[in-house]
Amino acid sequence: MQARNTDEQAFVDAVEVWAEKELRPVAKKFDQADEYPTAIVEQMKEMGLFGATISPEYGGLGLSAWTYSQIVIKVASVWMAPSGIFNSHLIVAAAIERHGTDEQKRHYLPRLAKGELRASIGLTEPNAGSDLQAIRTTAVRDGDDYVVNGGKMWISNSLHGHLTLLLVKTDPHAQPRHKGMSLLIAEKGPGYTVVGKLKKMGYRSIDTCELHFENYRVHKSRLLGGEEGKGFVQTASGLELGRINVGARGAGIAEGALKLALRYAQEREAFGKPIWQHQAVQLKLADMVTLVEGAKRLIEQASLKYDAGERCDLEAAMAKLAGSEAGAECSQQAMRIFGGYSYSVEYDIERFYRDAMLLCIGEGTNEILRTIIAKQLVERFKI
């Protein structure tokens, strides 16, 4: 994949160099300590990554989704977790830029672009993930404020971030249910509690937390777009970019795992020859590279449609499905190629394996995505 122009390609190349130089040496240390990479976040701010897809008008880099997905692949091929720090942030920024009022855009986007303000996205609740219309968090109008009560689960970047784009029910009795849902730009304040950082199998270092809201007040001017009942549709449109991004994270993991396995297969010997010369290892390498390249093409296709402003829920779902499954499959095949050493925390491959599985679950499980793909397919090819 090539970026759109030489400037964008130069930026992708610079990110690749940065990831090798700054991320590779520290990834294991931060991952094993489950420690937030503060210095890395500062570097990402300086590089402009928090404004990657925000328009230049608001101080962002205005990169195409196509270029952005390449950046994500480069980062995730070394260490996936940092790409998650700017992913949910940029989904929020894209939602504000697409759906926000002029005042909301002017107020938030320049500081989001600089990374001075960092955002998380608060959709999932303890009882509702795939079925988002079943959320129970309510926002009840009281004078000029909304009063929010409820809780969120699994919200990444919510401890170190400054605001959450919060999915709430402004009309819990609405039918259909989605018509009673709205998004609030919720800055931290009294009544907004980060309950605690969750301990995770992978995707460590990044703060993923449970949130609790008790009589938390948000001014009515922070209702995204200024109109109630639009939250579900606004969320769905933000997920297109999010799914392209998750696909790219998966493709990055897949490519990173392939690179590690390729090197190891040439260094490690068994039965008097490098293990790559055994046909069973060749089959794995061939399957891995085919998955990586296939996923990249689908990510490219979805990005192009997104950049053209076209509806791309089918393409984004396929990109996410292919990328995340490539990440899971390639990291697992790489584990097999590394043999016993794959199981040692001294080697990086076990981190790729642990990180990969999240991508099959987050931003819509792959089961749900398959149902979206199938429904879209029938809609487009109706007999």
Ligand SMILES: Cc1cc2nc3c(=O)[nH]c(=O)nc-3n(C[C@H](O)[C@H](O)[C@H](O)COP(=O)(O)OP(=O)(O)OC[C@H]3O[C@@H](n4cnc5c(N)ncnc54)[C@H](O)[C@@H]3O)c2cc1C
């Ligand atoms: C590390 C991590 C970080 C996360 N970060 C965020 C975040 O920043 N913000 C946020 O809002 N959320 C976040 N999530 C939550 C994530 O998006 C949800 O976990 C995901 O959407 C799945 O929801 P669930 O866990 O409630 O699973 P459920 O919805 O309970 O699903 C359980 C199983 O049932 C299947 N299933 C359910 N309904 C159907 C159906 N109709 N058809 C077929 N199969 C179905 C699912 O595919 C799955 O296999 C994060 C999760 C993790 C693990």
